[in-house]
Amino acid sequence: xxREFDLKGVQPAHGExxxxxxxxxxxxxxxxxxxxxxNIYIVESAGGWTLIDTGMSADMTREAxxxxxxxxxxxxxxxxxxxxxxxxxxxxxxxxxxxRLEADVWTTAGALSAFKxxxxxxxxxxxxxxxxxxxxxxxxxxxxxxxxRQPNSFLSRVEVDVSRLKLLSLDKPVTLGIGTFDLMTxxxxxxxxxxxxDRAGQYFFSADQILPGVVSKLAFDPLDSGADxxxxxxxxxxxxxxxxxxxALILPGHFPPFRGLSARIAEIRERxxxxxxxxxxxxxxxxxxxxQVLGVLSGREPQGKEIAFALAETFANxxxxxxxxxxxxxxxxxxxxxxxx
Ligand SMILES: [Zn+2]
Numbered sequence: 505x506x507r508e509f510d511l512k513g514v515q516p517a518h519g520e521x522x523x524x525x526x527x528x529x530x531x532x533x534x535x536x537x538x539x540x541x542x543n544i545y546i547v548e549s550a551g552g553w554t555l556i557d558t559g560m561s562a563d564m565t566r567e568a569x570x571x572x573x574x575x576x577x578x579x580x581x582x583x584x585x586x587x588x589x590x591x592x593x594x595x596x597x598x599x600x601x602x603x604r605l606e607a608d609v610w611t612t613a614g615a616l617s618a619f620k621x622x623x624x625x626x627x628x629x630x631x632x633x634x635x636x637x638x639x640x641x642x643x644x645x646x647x648x649x650x651x652x653r654q655p656n657s658f659l660s661r662v663e664v665d666v667s668r669l670k671l672l673s674l675d676k677p678v679t680l681g682i683g684t685f686d687l688m689t690x691x692x693x694x695x696x697x698x699x700x701x702d703r704a705g706q707y708f709f710s711a712d713q714i715l716p717g718v719v720s721k722l723a724f725d726p727l728d729s730g731a732d733x734x735x736x737x738x739x740x741x742x743x744x745x746x747x748x749x750x751x752a753l754i755l756p757g758h759f760p761p762f763r764g765l766s767a768r769i770a771e772i773r774e775r776x777x778x779x780x781x782x783x784x785x786x787x788x789x790x791x792x793x794x795x796q797v798l799g800v801l802s803g804r805e806p807q808g809k810e811i812a813f814a815l816a817e818t819f820a821n822x823x824x825x826x827x828x829x830x831x832x833x834x835x836x837x838x839x840x841x842x843x844x845x
Contacts, residue, residue, distance in 0.1 A: 519571030527681035533559035542593040546682035552583030561663045580608040580638035589697035590619035592661035599663045610670045614696015642795030650811040674795035693720040693738025705749030712757040724816030734824035791841035
């Protein structure tokens with residue numbers, strides 16, 4: 505079933521496509537964890553339709569795809585699949601779809617290396633490094649467990665033969681029926697994440713960099729724990745503001761398309777400043793370990809699946825405060841403390 509698109513909140517149900525503009529369709533696929541669904545875009549182009557993003561390797565996602573392929577997208581010939589970034593909800597069904605749609609999957613070189621890094625199961629050396637890291641920062645065994653199993657849980661949600669991925673060159677525009685799109689990568693959420701804007705200023709594929717309603721998770725790698733991904737994220741917002749027209753319809757990786765780029769960027773920036781201030785507020789005269797401030801941003805001690813998220817958000821924001829010169833690390837590597845500068 506095909507639905508007319510409107511910006512007032514009528515969303516396509518699973519198995520339906522919404523016509524956002526002539527030659528531009530939007531569909532939603534269910535995924536088994538928050539935000540519980542991911543967007544895909546189906547865009548007319550010269551050599552067959554271009555699919556943007558794939559959904560995750562999960563039964564519910566494949567079932568929604570089956571509905572689409574037997575219904576709304578029946579008879580569509582696809583020329584290529586573009587995956588905006590290496591997270592399972594955006595690339596996880598690469599092989600499965602490539603076979604069904606008879607089209608290659610394209611992504612950026614940065615996304616490919618990030619995929620390889622995040623699916624590299626930890627050997628004894630990396631596990632030992634994670635144990636030292638957790639000891640040094642006062643993180644408990646639950647945190648250690650969450651970090652060690654990350655590559656395994658990532659791998660369980662993807663079907664991607666990396667040797668079959670094709671690489672986009674960032675200096676080569678992508679020609680679609682709705683316009684000629686320039687490419688850029690935006691870091692902070694996922695390394696090498698692809699965003700695209702058309703030259704007429706009408707459309708902006710923002711991937712997960714700019715979402716309505718929720719702010720993108722920040723990237724975190726326990727083996728490269730000092731990376732200021734919050735800083736990278738905020739600085740990419742500046743690049744985007746200069747690069748994308750205010751009038752553009754924003755086509756995000758999750759939640760409905762929307763307009764109002766600068767207002768959304770201002771909200772995200774303010775939130776980021778508030779989060780920095782909230783973490784700073786936890787520090788008094790005594791230095792603290794990261795393990796002692798892990799619950800500050802969410803307002804409670806993280807449990808179970810929340811731990812990996814809390815670790816990422818906390819480290820990203822701490823690293824940002826350190827690079828701003830507001831917090832300083834103290835310690836010898838074996839036991840690390842943080843104190844206001
Ligand atoms: Zn996503």
